[in-house]
Amino acid sequence: MHADTRYHANAPRSVSFGAALAINGAIIAGMIFAAPNIIVLKNPDKIMEPVNVRDMPPPPPIDDPKPVDKIQPRTTPQPVAQKPIVATTSPNDTNTTTHIDETPRVIDKPADPGPTTVIDPPRPVATLIGPTTDPRYAHDFQPEYPAQEMRAQRDGLVTLRVLIGTDGRVKSVEQVSATSDAFFAVTKRQALGKWRFRPATRGGVAEESWKTMTVRFRIEDAR
Structure with missing residues (x-):
């Protein structure tokens, strides 16, 4: 029973599909054959000429934008104090003039001083080298011990200046x-008679x- 039902159901579907195809084909064929009769030219004698898009006139020029004046900020000038004029007096009574003397001024030449004498610079003074004791007479330097000072067991010291x-x-x-x-007397006698120096x-x-x-005197050296 199921085989019979499926078989009878497919038959109407095949018929419907074939009928749809037949109707669409008839419509398309009619449009193809009827197209020449539908298109009508307004002026059949005039031949249509192609237009080159590149040959079209250029658009009108566009004016450059007008410059806009820059609005300057309003500034108020700073007040300026006038420099005060102070009257002064000067002790200088020199007068000035705009007149220039065209005559050249003659400058007097100095008098001839005569021949020039060249003075030699002073020579440096040589340094004085002081005297020294002659070692050949060193054993005669110490004077004899005064007798009265030796009896009193007294030491002595003598300082003197000698001209050599x-x-x-x-x-x-x-x-x-x-x-x-007593110490000075024996020292003076010894200096004048025995002392020798290199000048x-x-x-x-x-x-x-x-x-x-x-000169030093010591009692222990005299014993």
Whole structure:
């Protein structure tokens, strides 16, 4: 029973599909054959000419935009104080003039000073080299101990200035200080008779000069 029902149901569907195709084909065929009769030309004698789009006239020029004036900000000028004029007086009574003398001014030449004398610069003064004790007479430097000072068992000290000549001998003696007159007396006698020096020199030339000497007396050295 199911086979009979499915078979009878397919038959009407095939008929309907074939009928639809037949109707659509008839409509399309009618439109094709009827098209020449429908299109009607308004002027059949005039031949249509193609138009080149590139040959079209250019559009009208567009005016440049007008410049807009820039609005400047309004500024108020700063007040300026006028410089005060102060009247002053000057002790200078010099008058000025605009007149220029065209005559050249003659400048007097200085008088002839005469021949020029060249003065040699002063020569530097040589340094004085002081006197020194002659070592050959060193054993004669110490004076004899005064007898009265030895009996009193007293030490002594004598300071004196001696003037040394160009020959190295003592020419003069001046006392600076002494423990006693006895100590100074024996020292002065020894200096004038026995002391010898190498004289002072200046530039290799012997000169007289003063020298301060000190002599010490000790009782333990006299024993």
